[in-house]
Amino acid sequence: MSFKEPEPFIEALIFASEKSISAEEIQQVLAELSEEQFSLKAIEELIEQIRQKYLNLNLAIELVQLNGGYQFLTRKEFYPVINQLQIQRSKKKLSQAALETLSIIAYKQPVTKLEIEQIRGVNCDYTVQKLLEKELISIAGKSETVGKPLLYATSGLFMDYFGINSTKDLPQLNELVSESNVIGEQNE
Known part of the structure; x- marks a missing residue:
């Protein structure tokens, strides 16, 4: 498989990951599927481009660095509405x-x-x-x-x-x- 445009694949990996995904994990996945080798710096630059794209589009989600990796999260200004949803759905709260x-x-x-x-x-x-x-x-x-x-x-x-x-x-x-x-x- 060839990744002429790796950015959408990186975006898909971050989106599909249940928890934060590190640049190293992304590099390993891409290496398994391609003959091309991507440096960590190149991957981090692409991740930054994705982050900027989501900021510029003014969407409800943003790409955040979390726990040594990256994850899509709802933007902070939407906290009240998301919090209300969580309150309604929360059956498994911590005691x-x-x-x-x-x-x-x-x-x-x-x-x-x-x-x-x-x-x-x-x-x-x-x-x-x-x-x-x-x-x-x-x-x-x-x-x-x-x-x-x-x-x-x-x-x-x-x-x-x-x-x-x-x-x-x-x-x-x-x-x-x-x-x-x-x-x-x-x-x-």
Whole structure:
């Protein structure tokens, strides 16, 4: 197969991908189907052309770099209408326990189940199992401590789900503390 115009093929790959797709993955797919070799720089330039095309057309979707790859997402100004649709359709929300467990894993990763339970103060077997099933967390290995318990970390799907590139994009804890949560006077 020959790709005289590779841009539409790259656009199709990004569009069809369930999660963000990296330039390296695109390069591998094109290499499998063509005698021509595309450098990562050439692919990234074509991706930028696609991104500009969607910006210039003023469409409801845009090409976004996410989690080390690229994905088509709805533009931010359409958030209210999409949010309303999600509210109507949301039957599989994360429970409060799941959100608490997921946040502990996100900020402390890699972390053992025992460490999560010590922070939360309750058993978290069921919640961790559900987060694994939803693929929001993954097993990151085994701890070197006694018993070699499993270590848990967030997954790439977690990044996609929350729309961030890395855990560095998570809010810092000092950003989350509001004036209403403080007792007494604050001396700086």
